[in-house]
Amino acid sequence: xxxxxxxxxxxxxxxxxxxxxxxxxxxxxxxxxxxxxxxxxxxxxxxxxxxxxxxxxxxxxxxxxxxxxxxxxxxxxxxxxxxxxxxxxxxxxxxxxxxxxxxxxxxxxxxxxxxxxxxxxxxxxxxxxxxxxxxxxxxxxxxxxxxxxxxxxxxxxxxxxxxxxxxxxxxxxxxxxxxxxxxxxxxxxxxxxxxxxxxxxxxxxxxxxxxxxxxxxxxxxxxxxxxxxxxxxxxxxxxxxxxxxxxxxxxxxxxxxxxxxxxxxxxxxxxxxxxxxxxxxxxxxxxxxxxxxxxxxxxxxxxxxxxxxxxxxxxxxxxxxxxxxxxxxxxxxxxxxxxxxxxxxxxxxxxxxxxxxxxxxxxxxxxxxxxxxxxxxxxxxxxxxxxxxxxxxxxxxxxxxxxxxxxxxx
Amino acid sequence: xxxxxxxxxxxxxxxxxxxxxxxxxxxxxxxxxxxxxxxxxxxxxxxxxxxxxxxxxxxxxxxxxxxxxxxxxxxxxxxxxxxxxxxxxxxxxxxxxxxxxxxxxxxxxxxxxxxxxxxxxxxxxxxxxxxxxxxxxxxxxxxxxxxxxxxxxxxxxxxxxxxxxxxxxxxxxxxxxxxxxxxxxxxxxxxxxxxxxxxxxxxxxxxxxxxxxxxxxxxxxxxxxxxxxxxxxxxxxxxxxxxxxxxxxxxxxxxxxxxxxxxxxxxxxxxxxxxxxxxxxxxxxxxxxxxxxxxxxxxxxxxxxxxxxxxxxxxxxxxxxxxxxxxxxxxxxxxxxxxxxxxxxxxxxxxxxxxxxxxxxxxxxxxxxxxxxxxxxxxxxxxxxxxxxxxxxxxxxxxxxxxxxxxxxx
Numbered sequence: 001x002x003x004x005x006x007x008x009x010x011x012x013x014x015x016x017x018x019x020x021x022x023x024x025x026x027x028x029x030x031x032x033x034x035x036x037x038x039x040x041x042x043x044x045x046x047x048x049x050x051x052x053x054x055x056x057x058x059x060x061x062x063x064x065x066x067x068x069x070x071x072x073x074x075x076x077x078x079x080x081x082x083x084x085x086x087x088x089x090x091x092x093x094x095x096x097x098x099x100x101x102x103x104x105x106x107x108x109x110x111x112x113x114x115x116x117x118x119x120x121x122x123x124x125x126x127x128x129x130x131x132x133x134x135x136x137x138x139x140x141x142x143x144x145x146x147x148x149x150x151x152x153x154x155x156x157x158x159x160x161x162x163x164x165x166x167x168x169x170x171x172x173x174x175x176x177x178x179x180x181x182x183x184x185x186x187x188x189x190x191x192x193x194x195x196x197x198x199x200x201x202x203x204x205x206x207x208x209x210x211x212x213x214x215x216x217x218x219x220x221x222x223x224x225x226x227x228x229x230x231x232x233x234x235x236x237x238x239x240x241x242x243x244x245x246x247x248x249x250x251x252x253x254x255x256x257x258x259x260x261x262x263x264x265x266x267x268x269x270x271x272x273x274x275x276x277x278x279x280x281x282x283x284x285x286x287x288x289x290x291x292x293x294x295x296x297x298x299x300x301x302x303x304x305x306x307x308x309x310x311x312x313x314x315x316x317x318x319x320x321x322x323x324x325x326x327x328x329x330x331x332x333x334x335x336x337x338x339x340x341x342x343x344x345x346x347x348x349x350x351x352x353x354x355x356x357x358x359x360x361x362x363x364x365x366x367x368x369x370x371x372x373x374x375x376x377x378x379x380x381x382x383x384x385x386x387x388x389x390x391x392x393x394x395x396x397x398x399x400x401x402x403x404x405x406x407x408x409x410x
Numbered sequence: 411x412x413x414x415x416x417x418x419x420x421x422x423x424x425x426x427x428x429x430x431x432x433x434x435x436x437x438x439x440x441x442x443x444x445x446x447x448x449x450x451x452x453x454x455x456x457x458x459x460x461x462x463x464x465x466x467x468x469x470x471x472x473x474x475x476x477x478x479x480x481x482x483x484x485x486x487x488x489x490x491x492x493x494x495x496x497x498x499x500x501x502x503x504x505x506x507x508x509x510x511x512x513x514x515x516x517x518x519x520x521x522x523x524x525x526x527x528x529x530x531x532x533x534x535x536x537x538x539x540x541x542x543x544x545x546x547x548x549x550x551x552x553x554x555x556x557x558x559x560x561x562x563x564x565x566x567x568x569x570x571x572x573x574x575x576x577x578x579x580x581x582x583x584x585x586x587x588x589x590x591x592x593x594x595x596x597x598x599x600x601x602x603x604x605x606x607x608x609x610x611x612x613x614x615x616x617x618x619x620x621x622x623x624x625x626x627x628x629x630x631x632x633x634x635x636x637x638x639x640x641x642x643x644x645x646x647x648x649x650x651x652x653x654x655x656x657x658x659x660x661x662x663x664x665x666x667x668x669x670x671x672x673x674x675x676x677x678x679x680x681x682x683x684x685x686x687x688x689x690x691x692x693x694x695x696x697x698x699x700x701x702x703x704x705x706x707x708x709x710x711x712x713x714x715x716x717x718x719x720x721x722x723x724x725x726x727x728x729x730x731x732x733x734x735x736x737x738x739x740x741x742x743x744x745x746x747x748x749x750x751x752x753x754x755x756x757x758x759x760x761x762x763x764x765x766x767x768x769x770x771x772x773x774x775x776x777x778x779x780x781x782x783x784x785x786x787x788x789x790x791x792x793x794x795x796x797x798x799x800x801x802x803x804x805x806x807x808x809x810x811x812x813x814x815x816x817x818x819x820x
Contacts, residue, residue, distance in 0.1 A: 025546070025688070029546055029548075032548075033545075033546070035613075036545060117543060122689075123543070123544075123547075123689040123692055124692055125535075125538075125539045125542075125543035125544075125692070128535075128538065128539070128542060128543050129535045129538070129539075132535075132538060132710060132713070132714045133527060133533075133535035133538050133707070133710045133714075134533075134535075134706075134710060135443075135446060135710055135713040135714070135717075136435070136439055136443070136706055136709030136710045136712070136713050137533075137706050137709075137710070138439075138442075202729055203445075204729040204731075206731065210731045212733060218810065219812075220742075220810065222742070223740075223742065223810070223812060226740065226742070226781055232814070234812065237815070241735075242729065243732045243735060244732075245729065245730065246729055246730040246731065246732035247729035247730065247731055247732060248731070248732040248733070248735045249731065250735070252812075252813055253812050253813070254812065254813040254814065254815050255740060255812060255813070255814040255815065256815050257815070260815060261695070264674055276706075278435070278702050278703075278706050279532075279533040279696065279697060279702070279703050279706050280696070280697045280703075281696060281697075282533055282534055282535070282694065282695070282696035283693075283694070283695045283696065284692065284693070284694045284695075285671070285692070285693045285694075286689065286690070286691060286692035286693065287689060287690045287691075292688050292689070293688070293689050293690075296544075296546055296547050296686075296688050296689050297543070299546030299547075300542060300543045300544060300545055300546045300547070302546070303542070303545040303546050304542045304543075304545070307545075319612055319614040319652065319655065319656055319657035320655065320656040320657065321614075321616065321620045321656065321657055321658070321659065322653045322654075322656035322657060322658040323622060323658070325651075325653060325658045325660070330633075330636065330665060332630075332632070332633065332636070371636055400628065400630065400633070402629075402633060402644065402663050402664065402665060403662055403663070403664040403665070404642070404664065404665040405647070405664050405665065405666050405667070405670060
């Protein structure tokens with residue numbers, strides 16, 4: 001690597017959706033990265049279709065980030081960069097699923113890092129986990145929803161009864177599908193990602209052309225109706241699994257029972273489940289490849305290439321520890337069955353600024369209880385209300401409260 | 411590091427549940443690790459409560475694995491090992507949540523690795539992801555179910571209506587709770603883990619004593635009844651989040667709406683969700699700390715310490731790519747509404763050894779269709795049956811088939 005005076009120079013090849021997001025992300029995080037790594041990252045040059053010369057950018061870079069996509073000249077540039085002793089980061093799944101062995105071999109031969117977290121499942125760190133965390137496990141199977149476009153389409157079809165064509169148009173409108181969506185909907189994009197995952201999980205060379213795949217363009221609304229009737233979820237799932245002394249890698253639509261870890265993955269999300277006898281299973285999920293998500297994965301790779309492994313950087317002590325926060329609560333009161341009880345409780349709550357969202361009165365006589373949910377409030381205020389309520393003489397047992405997480409999801 | 415002739419010597423401190431599992435796991439994986447790293451790992455010495463001298467083990471080890479637990483002498487040994495230039499791996503959450511800064515500072519000062527994936531969430535690689543994959547993201551919040559004992563107890567209470575005491579006894583019977591479960595059920599174990607996660611996610615020193623925690627021993631069966639009525643899930647959740655210029659770290663029981671990524675985490679499982687504006691959210695889940703799971707995480711750390719970062723090892727080419735696999739199928743046939751149709755289809759299926767699990771006849775006249783699910787069968791056999799069915803003259807449209815994943819989960 002070229003030594004620099006406190007700077008770390010990154011050559012960027014490609015400035016499309018992901019490349020542009022990366023170029024925007026880097027300066028925003030430069031200060032923080034300098035704090036973590038001791039080196040200030042900077043863009044040494046950007047090569048686009050119409051401008052920039054590779055040799056010049058390489059000469060003044062410590063690391064090359066390849067986000068052009070396609071096979072050539074991406075392959076040629078990555079090989080040249082590694083032969084020149086530079087670490088490289090790429091998100092190029094087509095390239096890795098077809099020329100991965102050549103690239104990994106070159107990285108080993110020149111003792112440089114070749115990182116590619118952004119190539120599969122966006123910011124879901126499945127590459128890192130397979131390469132490092134699970135290096136000590138014998139993996140039996142990998143299941144993945146690795147294409148966000150098709151998962152979004154299937155989710156919309158199931159939710160609304162739309163046809164495939166309608167849901168695809170909706171995905172294009174929202175930016176979840178490209179103008180030419182054929183590699184997504186026919187399963188080839190997912191097949192390339194599964195080839196990469198299978199290679200890492202099973203130490204076996206897997207070429208894209210060895211992966212059987214099937215897409216979702218033949219799925220009809222009544223297939224999803226059937227799924228709903230039976231409580232099943234229809235997903236486009238990639239599978240890589242040991243079968244006897246062999247390895248099967250394939251992608252196809254499949255019905256999942258609701259308890260399967262991938263069944264609840266909806267919208268443009270990705271998820272990967274890794275199964276192994278020793279560890280049972282690990283599932284990772286998150287947003288699939290969008291520009292900012294993939295750029296964030298690429299930046300994580302860049303930072304990893306900059307820092308010594310497994311170092312915990314010094315703290316910045318920037319944040320104070322806060323003790324009082326805002327929460328919603330469920331409140332359970334065992335009360336005497338007499339008039340005016342609810343009014344008194346409500347008055348105490350109001351006094352502390354606690355606002356009631358819903359109330360249920362349950363049971364009669366010695367079984368009588370008030371169960372309520374209150375809106376988010378500073379916990380100290382709620383505690384003060386609880387202390388006052390605990391002193392009310394119609395309470396038959398100490399009040400019980402449990403927090404309620406109010407965030408919206410899904 | 412001491413150079414050795416092709417061997418990599420590991421000194422093991424502690425041989426309890428996790429230490430014993432690690433000592434058993436290492437020789438089983440030695441050959442594979444040698445293939446990945448080029449070095450053959452071996453146990454150089456084991457220190458137990460009654461045997462082994464630390465100084466002797468240190469002198470003949472390349473790396474120290476600390477699985478004794480507790481503060482002293484674990485702290486003293488880890489510090490001494492790092493000062494002697496050895497990488498160290500530990501799963502000691504108590505120690506890291508109270509003396510983490512001292513340990514991480516020592517690792518930086520002596521340029522050695524201090525890895526601790528096993529300290530939080532067993533084999534779920536949350537430490538590695540926070541330290542590396544998400545190093546480029548500004549994290550807003552971390553939510554975690556980080557104690558498998560309490561998650562098992564809450565799941566059992568919700569499932570069966572048991573009291574806390576009954577569910578705890580069940581957990582102890584199944585080995586999910588220790589004889590003295592107090593640190594698990596009172597939330598202190600989860601608090602220690604959240605202190606570690608918060609430190610990594612927010613670059614802010616967090617001591618166990620700064621984490622507010624609450625356990626699950628006060629939860630009553632009717633709280634879970636209420637949850638069921640409202641479609642909520644009750645979980646013991648640890649939270650670390652930015653609040654203004656501050657950081658709140660806390661653990662308490664909380665109701666979750668079903669779409670929350672942690673709501674579906676049941677039994678002795680752990681899961682952590684990391685939220686950040688740039689990446690929305692990433693969730694990782696898997697079995698919580700059991701001996702074999704934690705030992706597997708520890709072994710992953712050891713392997714990471716042995717290999718150069720981000721290298722993809724050469725393939726072993728041990729597995730052949732298999733093209734024909736066994737699957738269950740859903741089969742959708744648009745048929746003429748006439749007698750004998752089902753019999754003919756059934757005959758064709760039987761001819762190819764395809765066994766029917768369930769059949770539904772839907773619609774009448776030109777809407778008539780047969781929807782069936784067949785038992786797992788070699789895909790080539792099923793395809794042969796499909797080809798024959800496609801030739802039957804009462805079919806009004808080509809047959810449609812989608813795979814069904816038959817595995818049991820949950």
